[in-house]
Amino acid sequence: MINQLNTILSNSHEAFLTYQFASGESKKIFLYTIAEEIEAIGDTLLQTASEESNLPLARFIGERARTCSQLRAFGDLVAEGSWVDAVIDSALPDRKPLPRPDMRKMAIPIGPIVVFGASNFPLAYSTAGGDTASALAAGCPVVVKGHPSHPKTSVLVAGAIKQAIQKCNIHPHTFQHVVGESFDIGKELTLHPLTAGVGFTGSMSGGRAIFDYAQQRKVPIPVFSEMGSTNPVIFLKDALLQRAPEMAKAFAASITMGVGQFCTNPGILLGIKGSALHQFTNLLALELSLTSNFKMLHEGIYKNYCTGLDSILNDKYVETIYHAHAVGDIIASPVLTRVTASNFLKNPDLRQEVFGPFSMVVECNNMSQLIEVWQTLKGQLSTTIMCTDHDLTEHSGLLKIGRNIAGRIVFNGVPTGVEVCNATVHGGPYPATTDGRFTSVGMDAIKRWVRPICFQDCPDALLPPELQNENRMKIWRKVNGNLQNQALS
Amino acid sequence: MINQLNTILSNSHEAFLTYQFASGESKKIFLYTIAEEIEAIGDTLLQTASEESNLPLARFIGERARTCSQLRAFGDLVAEGSWVDAVIDSALPDRKPLPRPDMRKMAIPIGPIVVFGASNFPLAYSTAGGDTASALAAGCPVVVKGHPSHPKTSVLVAGAIKQAIQKCNIHPHTFQHVVGESFDIGKELTLHPLTAGVGFTGSMSGGRAIFDYAQQRKVPIPVFSEMGSTNPVIFLKDALLQRAPEMAKAFAASITMGVGQFCTNPGILLGIKGSALHQFTNLLALELSLTSNFKMLHEGIYKNYCTGLDSILNDKYVETIYHAHAVGDIIASPVLTRVTASNFLKNPDLRQEVFGPFSMVVECNNMSQLIEVWQTLKGQLSTTIMCTDHDLTEHSGLLKIGRNIAGRIVFNGVPTGVEVCNATVHGGPYPATTDGRFTSVGMDAIKRWVRPICFQDCPDALLPPELQNENRMKIWRKVNGNLQNQALS
Numbered sequence: 019m020i021n022q023l024n025t026i027l028s029n030s031h032e033a034f035l036t037y038q039f040a041s042g043e044s045k046k047i048f049l050y051t052i053a054e055e056i057e058a059i060g061d062t063l064l065q066t067a068s069e070e071s072n073l074p075l076a077r078f079i080g081e082r083a084r085t086c087s088q089l090r091a092f093g094d095l096v097a098e099g100s101w102v103d104a105v106i107d108s109a110l111p112d113r114k115p116l117p118r119p120d121m122r123k124m125a126i127p128i129g130p131i132v133v134f135g136a137s138n139f140p141l142a143y144s145t146a147g148g149d150t151a152s153a154l155a156a157g158c159p160v161v162v163k164g165h166p167s168h169p170k171t172s173v174l175v176a177g178a179i180k181q182a183i184q185k186c187n188i189h190p191h192t193f194q195h196v197v198g199e200s201f202d203i204g205k206e207l208t209l210h211p212l213t214a215g216v217g218f219t220g221s222m223s224g225g226r227a228i229f230d231y232a233q234q235r236k237v238p239i240p241v242f243s244e245m246g247s248t249n250p251v252i253f254l255k256d257a258l259l260q261r262a263p264e265m266a267k268a269f270a271a272s273i274t275m276g277v278g279q280f281c282t283n284p285g286i287l288l289g290i291k292g293s294a295l296h297q298f299t300n301l302l303a304l305e306l307s308l309t310s311n312f313k314m315l316h317e318g319i320y321k322n323y324c325t326g327l328d329s330i331l332n333d334k335y336v337e338t339i340y341h342a343h344a345v346g347d348i349i350a351s352p353v354l355t356r357v358t359a360s361n362f363l364k365n366p367d368l369r370q371e372v373f374g375p376f377s378m379v380v381e382c383n384n385m386s387q388l389i390e391v392w393q394t395l396k397g398q399l400s401t402t403i404m405c406t407d408h409d410l411t412e413h414s415g416l417l418k419i420g421r422n423i424a425g426r427i428v429f430n431g432v433p434t435g436v437e438v439c440n441a442t443v444h445g446g447p448y449p450a451t452t453d454g455r456f457t458s459v460g461m462d463a464i465k466r467w468v469r470p471i472c473f474q475d476c477p478d479a480l481l482p483p484e485l486q487n488e489n490r491m492k493i494w495r496k497v498n499g500n501l502q503n504q505a506l507s
Numbered sequence: 508m509i510n511q512l513n514t515i516l517s518n519s520h521e522a523f524l525t526y527q528f529a530s531g532e533s534k535k536i537f538l539y540t541i542a543e544e545i546e547a548i549g550d551t552l553l554q555t556a557s558e559e560s561n562l563p564l565a566r567f568i569g570e571r572a573r574t575c576s577q578l579r580a581f582g583d584l585v586a587e588g589s590w591v592d593a594v595i596d597s598a599l600p601d602r603k604p605l606p607r608p609d610m611r612k613m614a615i616p617i618g619p620i621v622v623f624g625a626s627n628f629p630l631a632y633s634t635a636g637g638d639t640a641s642a643l644a645a646g647c648p649v650v651v652k653g654h655p656s657h658p659k660t661s662v663l664v665a666g667a668i669k670q671a672i673q674k675c676n677i678h679p680h681t682f683q684h685v686v687g688e689s690f691d692i693g694k695e696l697t698l699h700p701l702t703a704g705v706g707f708t709g710s711m712s713g714g715r716a717i718f719d720y721a722q723q724r725k726v727p728i729p730v731f732s733e734m735g736s737t738n739p740v741i742f743l744k745d746a747l748l749q750r751a752p753e754m755a756k757a758f759a760a761s762i763t764m765g766v767g768q769f770c771t772n773p774g775i776l777l778g779i780k781g782s783a784l785h786q787f788t789n790l791l792a793l794e795l796s797l798t799s800n801f802k803m804l805h806e807g808i809y810k811n812y813c814t815g816l817d818s819i820l821n822d823k824y825v826e827t828i829y830h831a832h833a834v835g836d837i838i839a840s841p842v843l844t845r846v847t848a849s850n851f852l853k854n855p856d857l858r859q860e861v862f863g864p865f866s867m868v869v870e871c872n873n874m875s876q877l878i879e880v881w882q883t884l885k886g887q888l889s890t891t892i893m894c895t896d897h898d899l900t901e902h903s904g905l906l907k908i909g910r911n912i913a914g915r916i917v918f919n920g921v922p923t924g925v926e927v928c929n930a931t932v933h934g935g936p937y938p939a940t941t942d943g944r945f946t947s948v949g950m951d952a953i954k955r956w957v958r959p960i961c962f963q964d965c966p967d968a969l970l971p972p973e974l975q976n977e978n979r980m981k982i983w984r985k986v987n988g989n990l991q992n993q994a995l996s
Contacts, residue, residue, distance in 0.1 A: 038911075039907065080604075100990070105929045105930040105951075106930060107926070107928040107929055107930040115569075116924070118926055118928070119917075119920060119926060121926055121928055121929075121930035121931060122930055123929075123930040123931070123932055126910055128936075128943065128944070229727065233722045237886075237937045237938075238718065238937055238941050238942070240942065240944065397726075407966070410966060410969065414969065417965070417969050418528065421615060421960050422527075424960075425958075425959070425960060425961065426960070426961040426962075426963060427960070427961070427962050427963065427965065428608075428963040428964065429962075429963060429964040429965050429966065430964060431608060431963060431964055435605070437596070437607055437608060437610055437963075439596040439607070439610055440594045440596055440610075440612075440985055440988060441594040441595060441596040441610035441611055441612040441961055442610060442612070442961060443612055443959045443960060443961035445958070445959065447617075447958075448726045448727055449726075452727050453727070453729065454617070454958040455617075455729065455954075455957070455958045455959075457959065462594075462959065465944075468944070469914075469934070469936075469943040469944045470914070470932045470934065470944075470946060470951065471910050471913075471914060471915070471916070471932060472914065472915040472916070472930055472931060472932035473915075473916050473918075474915055474916065474917040474918060474920060474926075475917065475918040475919060475920055476906070476916065476918050477896070477899060477918065480899065480903065480906050494990050496929055499929060501589070501983050501990060
């Protein structure tokens with residue numbers, strides 16, 4: 019296998035030598051063609067993904083749409099071209115004491131990227147998912163380690179990408195697909211000298227392992243592991259009084275959506291103890307009891323869910339509010355628990371993510387205790403504040419605390435269902451990710467795979483088109499400190 | 508000492524709780540005041556820096572100006588405000604199948620930054636140098652580990668910053684200064700749980716050590732070590748024929764500038780063997796012989812220079828073209844050597860940076876061998892091409908190779924003397940730095956110390972001013988995909 023990986027990375031490096039120079043327009047055509055080829059697989063893809071993941075077919079209509087629209091959005095981004103963050107500081111030959119040279123900078127791709135797909139998003143964050151789409155858009159070849167929980171889906175999607183490569187006359191090794199159950203494959207891919215970056219979406223243990231392997235490298239590379247979180251939600255008092263029924267409905271749906279298998283699943287719910295919180299908790303339990311039970315993605319995730327649950331329920335201070343009686347092979351039981359803040363603070367195990375349809379209400383004595391609990395949870399993809407205007411007037415300082423906890427702060431909504439747009443941040447301080455300065459969802463995901471290069475006094479004709487005076491792509495550039503999309507005279 | 512460091516980092520974290528919210532305008536005043544206070548030290552600072560570094564006083568007039576202009580430039584950057592890269596995607600309540608929430612994103616500071624100053628820039632890349640200025644501009648408190656080779660200079664500058672803190676009524680622990688020779692201090696600062704990032708400028712061994720310490724952390728943090736490079740220069744044939752005398756003069760000055768103690772020092776000179784290269788080499792030796800010999804920064808650097816030289820000169824294939832007879836305590840002898848490309852390729856030790864007034868001409872048989880040598884040198888802060896228009900017509904493909912080697916490509920200039928501007932990249936692939944996606948010189952140095960945060964459906968009044976509809980700072984924002992500096996209706 020190691021020899022095979024050598025060949026694969028050498029091929030990827032070879033592809034990089036040409037693919038890095040692909041124009042934005044040609045990358046757009048390539049990414050659009052991948053989307054078309056994925057769509058062209060038709061129902062077979064939906065059925066295969068559904069069978070391999072135990073998730074309903076309808077889910078994959080949405081996920082396929084998301085996958086394809088992501089690919090197209092990255093295509094649009096690079097065809098427009100401003101994403102390279104071009105900066106030009108013109109020469110000042112008469113400046114004293116020294117003249118200023120002509121300095122021009124833009125982002126260029128870093129090299130072959132290894133992508134580890136997520137089992138919970140067989141399409142949108144796997145073989146042709148956000149990591150792959152952003153790396154290909156950047157100009158980086160991709161080696162995908164197919165997730166062993168959906169091998170057929172991964173092969174189908176890889177086939178679509180291969181088709182697109184052929185149709186678009188792209189270097190054949192711009193995308194390569196590695197299959198295999200062995201954990202060693204991931205390790206060797208991460209350690210390989212020709213690997214220039216790694217994107218991982220999955221569990222804490224998996225993401226941290228990949229990160230640790232990378233730390234054994236002689237040459238450091240960027241590793242972006244997105245490892246999920248508990249996404250704490252604060253329910254403020256007036257919101258509980260005004261909107262308990264609708265919030266209970268929304269959060270029951272969010273907790274159980276996709277059998278709770280989302281990294282943005284609301285796993286910890288914070289409120290001030292009292293009748294309002296009590297009533298909301300009961301309503302939430304009721305709503306959970308109305309949801310159906312489904313199979314989890316695979317045996318391993320199911321086992322982890324059971325182990326995680328056991329660890330929580332073994333704490334004698336944790337009260338079970340609702341525990342569905344699920345019967346059948348790897349079927350998850352939605353569970354709602356409750357604990358007091360003082361007991362929560364005593365047991366750090368309670369802060370761990372339980373990946374599945376689980377949530378825990380933490381009853382706080384007062385706002386200062388609630389904030390104390392919240393702050394112990396630093397390192398989240400998201401945190402949410404459920405509130406009314408009245409609540410916010412009373413607790414306007416919350417936001418200043420919340421922004422140090424997570425990559426995204428949601429108001430009066432559920433954290434699941436991450437919007438893919440320019441402003442998305444699906445990142446956050448460790449352990450949500452290994453580098454909170456980046457995002458794995460949304461257009462800025464491309465920034466993980468590029469680095470800036472500066473051309474000093476380079477003849478105009480030799481510059482990449484993005485930096486030439488003519489600016490024929492009409493991209494936005496910072497010229498002598500001012501953003502503009504004009505040509506330079 | 509460990510207890511002291513605990514206090515220092517706790518204090519820094521405490522300062523972060525307020526300083527992160529300082530307005531751009533107030534940070535500008537703070538940074539400007541630091542510059543004024545540094546200037547107010549007057550000649551004492553220049554004399555102290557000169558005495559401690561063995562560099563001439565005149566050098567510090569320039570370096571002080573650079574230090575202060577950097578501080579002011581970062582002040583201007585954050586007062587203008589667009590640096591936070593604000594992005595707004597408005598709500599689309601009627602979108603099908605799901606409405607889009609209002610998503611707004613901007614950069615926020617990450618926390619206390621530990622800065623290790625460089626011995627070769629006692630002002631511009633040390634106590635109040637580029638790392639400190641960029642971190643303070645970002646909104647991060649700074650802990651500087653003063654460089655033991657210029658303790659008095661560091662204390663003077665730290666005093667200026669303390670003065671500015673008092674005058675501007677900034678949290679007193681926004682800047683702290685740690686002194687001490689022990690290497691353990693650096694280790695403990697890097698490992699401390701409250702440290703959120705590290706900036707280092709110095710040697711490969713020092714930078715790598717700091718990076719390796721950081722890898723022992725449970726919680727990963729950004730570490731930007733800038734560790735220097737050999738900055739290969741290509742001399743193309745027509746340029747050698749047309750401009751040998753002026754190039755020899757310029758490169759002799761660049762090699763010996765600051766006693767060769769610049770990370771952008773041109774340490775490897777590549778050309779095609781023949782009379783033109785031969786003549787240029789002789790001219791360069793002649794020009795070097797006209798330079799004066801000076802003391803190096805300190806004993807350690809002098810010893811490393813001697814060891815590095817020995818290692819090169821021990822290679823029996825390396826020919827000494829010029830070796831100054833320097834006499835006196837820690838006085839460096841400028842040295843020019845020559846080796847054939849085939850012998851260069853055989854001995855990887857010859858690729859190592861020799862920090863000091865040293866350079867080596869690598870004689871290549873032809874362009875393909877030259878390119879082979881160039882590519883083995885991947886991981887540079889800069890690489891330079893000396894050429895005429897005629898050369899470039901013949902070798903137009905060079906640039907496509909060069910951009911994978913370095914962070915900056917210079918045409919017809921010397922690599923020393925890095926311009927501080929928006930387009931600067933003082934970075935590059937490892938081992939030039941530990942993360943080629945960032946720069947330590949120029950305005951984008953601030954990007955190392957920030958991460959994005961997204962506000963989803965946040966009430967306008969609670970948003971940071973940069974993201975509010977009103978846009979009272981008139982900053983540039985990407986609104987629904989379009990850059991603009993208007994208010995939102």
